[in-house]
Amino acid sequence: MRPLRYSINITLDGCCHHEAGLPPDDESMRYWTTEMERADALLFGRVTYEMMESAWRRPSTGGWPDWMGEREIAFAEAIDRAEKHVVSSTLGGVDWNAELVRDDLAHAVQRLKQEPGEGLFVGGVTLPLALAELGLIDEYAFLVQPVIAGHGPTLLAGLRERIQLELVERREFRSGAVALHYRPARATA
Template structure:
């Protein structure tokens, strides 16, 4: 069975808005590129899909914008070429190597997990909450930024039940950010 990993940048006070943390640097871009490359496919809600597509889809010219350095280009190539699944009640079609997931989100994602292959990766805010509530997330990966945002959407706000986690890995960045990875704790009867 494929592992579903939820990864997101988050501030110390739990804000997960994409502009709330530290600006990306080469080290963090390399890290996220490696994460994209580890996944067989990405699972997005509509908002995250549209945001990522607008930022990281290869332009029609085939040339990446001049503002991108080597680390950004590597990330852009990894995410641009990745297989994507999109959960949306409002989109009729998608492209950018993507397919709409139809029907109940839990059932659709469970089917993806049961297909042969390697890891699945989910990002965003609302879709991961729905998947966590259904017990479908196998790993949680948070890149915690040394920032107090003070406002904005917070991580997994509205979770219906407590999920206990056990640490799996940790990595510190030169910026002071820390990547921590957890798995749900298995409770024994």
């Protein structure tokens, strides 16, 4: 069974708005490109899908925009070619190598996890909360930014029950950001 990984940038005070942290540098872009490449498929809610598509989909001209450097192109190519599953009851359709997920969320995600492969990536705010509540997230990967945002959406806000995690990897970046990878702790009898 392939694991479902929730990966997101967060600030020290738990804000997970995509513009709240530090501007991306070479090291963080390599990190996020590797996260994209570790996944066989991406799982997004409508808002995250639309945001990612507007920023990272290859233009119809075939070339990448002039503002993209080598590091952005590597990330864009990884996300552009990835298989995507979009959870939405409001979208009429999707493309960009994507399919809509409309049926029972738990059943649909269990089906995706049972497919062969290295892993599923989920990002965003609302969908990961629902997946955490269902106990479907197998790994949490946070790139903690050395910033206190003071406002904005916070990580897993509204979670009904505590999830105990165990640290499996920690990596410090030159910028002061820290990548933390956790798995749900195994229950001890």
